[in-house]
Amino acid sequence: MAVHCDVRSDGHTLVASPIGRLQLTDVVPLRDSLLKCLAEQPEALLIDLARLHVEQPLALAVFTTTLRQAARWPGTPVLLFGPPPRTRDLLISGAYQQLPLAADLASARARLSDGRRVIPVIREDLLPATGSTRHARDVVTDACLCWDLPDLVAPASLIVTELVANAIDHAHTMMALRVSLRTRYLSIAVRDGSTDPPVPEGSDQPDVARGRGLLLVSSVADHWGWLPSEGGKVVWAALRREP
Template identity: 60%
Template sequence: MTVRCEVNGDGSSLVAALSGGLRLADGSAIREHLLKCLAEQPDALLIDLSAMTVDQPLALSIFKVVLRQAARWPGTPILFCAPCPRTRRLLSTAANHRLPLYPSVEAALTHLHDQRRTVPSISEELLPVAGSTRHARDIATEVCVRWELSDLIAPASLIVTELVANVVDHARTMMTLRLSLRERYLNIAVRDGSPQPPAPALGMPLEAASGRGLLLVNELAYSWGYLPSTTGKVVWAALRRV
């Protein structure tokens, strides 16, 4: 890998500083680094490009891939900061025209401060025991009532039940349940300490699962998936608000 990635916190935001010459071969590693940043569910992800050059312009497409994931979940704004003049020109071409560019990290933070809106969310640490599924359902019900999403009580309860049960049955680690209210979606996420994909792995026939839980998630959620995190993975689902 010719590009290095160093991640630092800036309050509730994360700053991923990329350095080196970007090549197509770096795409997979950069994607993994940035998806792990998204799995932390920061208020914003700032990508500092001040020390990065572009050896192969086609490699910039990896940033669009990460933007698409962020739009699906967790809805985290991604801002690209301080590109050198050549990199800015490449990022401003028709193929990349939707990438939000800022002249510096400070300018991006100022924009976030001016535009910041609090995202209602609730998090709960759960043990890998059978009783956690009931507790998770109670939390989902309480949150939907509090946020006036009565039509989502049933699907949210079913989804959290399956996601938590998957950790209890397979990962067997401590987990964090988080529900967040976005403009268009209710986002549900369960973070655990196992890097293994949810069972069955995404892309496998859901009918092959021992049970119908993930099939229900697939049917109920507007979209769902999983991301690697620094300590395991996050399995997420989004329910569209009416």
């Protein structure tokens, strides 16, 4: 039986429950399900392993991939909990012993409480109209000044302009802008209703109207990427804060 993933909201935390017998063929669909959880930008993602039985241990790499993405963006804590005995043995030895593992949901919540801090976040809904780029720049500028990051006003404004303009040009849907302040990065994310992946303009796909587009984002941001979300996608970029 293929693994399927149930997801429920626990306040501002998402709890994902992969169910079935984990094989290598399940890695990609399970990864996509977990990345969609991260695209919701929850305060934490808890992964319930109680009903996941591992048939091919190499498939556990799906959780390493998920944690690696979470660390890059959106900085969401990810904890695994409640594995069956054999799965627990696999997770506490070898290549997977660095994965954060708790005995049960209560223990996972306790670990979150020990390390959780309030993350400054600004959210804004945007129309698919040209004026939204100017409004998005104003939102990002206000955020940078409010959080005492004047040196990031220019690059953040450039990035948000390109992300919003790209969504206007190609998605033609409502957008949700989210600006958040992490320990090391200022993160900018734009969610739209199109499932089409963003494609940086290049010689093989010229875009006279947009010109530099996402290539400009790539050159300015320390990291950028995109994740599928429910009913669309999130395109994100991160700028490193000065120490």
